[in-house]
Amino acid sequence: MESFVELNKILETALATNAISLTEATGKVNELNQLIEEYKMKLNAVETKNIHMERRAEEKEMEMNKIHADLSNLETRLSDSLSEVKQLQAELHTERSNNVKLQEERNAATNEVTKLENILTQKEKNIAVLKTQKLEVQKNLEDCNNQIQIIKEEGEKDMELYKTLLNESKMDIDKCEKEKEALINENQKLAENVKHLEESLSKASEKIKEKDEHLSEESADKEAIAKELALERNKCAQLEREKLSSESNVCKKSEELKKIQASLDEVAGEKLALEAQLAASQSEQQTLLERCFASSAESENQRKNNADLRRKLEESQAALHELGRENQTLQLELEKLVGRKWTEDSDAVNCTLCQKEFSIIVRRHHCRNCGQIFCNECSSKWLLFKPTKSLFEYVIRVIMNW
Helix, strand or coil, X not given: CHHHHHHHHHXXXXXXXXXXXXXXXXXXXXXXXXXXXXXXXXXXXXXXXXXXXXXXXXXXXXXXXXXXXXXXHHHHHHHHHHHHHHHHHHHHHHHHHHHHHHHHHHHHHHHHHHHHHHHHHHHHHHHHHHHHHHHHHHHHXXXXXHHHHHHHHHHHHHHHHHHHHHHHHHHHHXXXXXXXXXXHHHHHXXXXXXXXXXXXXXXXXXXXXXXHHHHHHCCCCHHHXXXXXXXXXXXXXXXXXXXXXXXXXXXXXXXXXXXXXXXXXXXXXXXHHHHHHHHHHHHHHHHHHHHHHHHHHHHHHHHHHHHHHHHHHHXXXXXXXXXXXXXXXXXXXXXXXXXXXXXXXXXXXXXXXXXXXXXXXXCCEECCCCCCEECCCCCCEEEEECCCCCCCCEEEEECCCX
């Protein structure tokens, strides 16, 4: 009867562990779905949850230590309660009925596992869709990077063109400045020539006056003076024509100087416009570079987030597969446990593992896994166990190599 009681407890342990595993698998699938849809907002929540879980693990560890202390007391009480085992044989029939109920619950748990596998399949399809969307986003990001590169190259070409035009404008300005200086020098020379011609003309006029004054006095030299006067008048006319020609040249040079000055002003305006365009192009290039750097940083963050999500997805899938394998292992172990026989105390003289002889000091301890009897050192491992009808968990003893 004691073997059936222990088998019932082991069965309850396996089913409880299976239910916990299924619950954890469902939670992980839901958490994975939330991470995929809102991964940016949920990362902090996951970290907070991990901290909370670590705290809970520490609390559970403290509770486990407390349970171990309580278990030592229970071991003493258990040895005193062995005499009451015979009274529990009357409950064997009830426990068999409970075994049937547990079998039904196990079938229900198997159906729940099937449902979870279907849900997982659907989630994997959703993940495939999200991966496709991620590839589209990456493609759009690459297109944006290509456009930024093209704009950057065009900006560099425009800047080179602006620099070339600016250099040409500077060369034109220097050339015009030199032509302006040459015209100013030539204008000064022409002004000096005009001044000399005016002085010569004034001197010639004075000579003519002198000749006219002496003409009346020197009748003998009248013809010679008349010839000289005609010659002087011709020279004066020639000087007058040269003066008019010089004045015309001065006017022409002045007009040319005005045109050159206007060209200089126009070139200076074009220079200012080109400098403004160059500054605008440099500002636009700086803006594009900043946008490019920002896009690169955002793309890098997106890649890191995608890598983290992919890693967590793989870990969750591996954990889910591991839970499935553990479930199958538990079912196989459960089938093995059903066929095992619980060793009686009177049949065990030595420890099954180390062959140490039992005595008042070396106590007998049943392994709740295999049903055989071991000493305290060989059965030093503990397993958390919660019966189906109980609200509290407690630990049971198992052998070291279980």
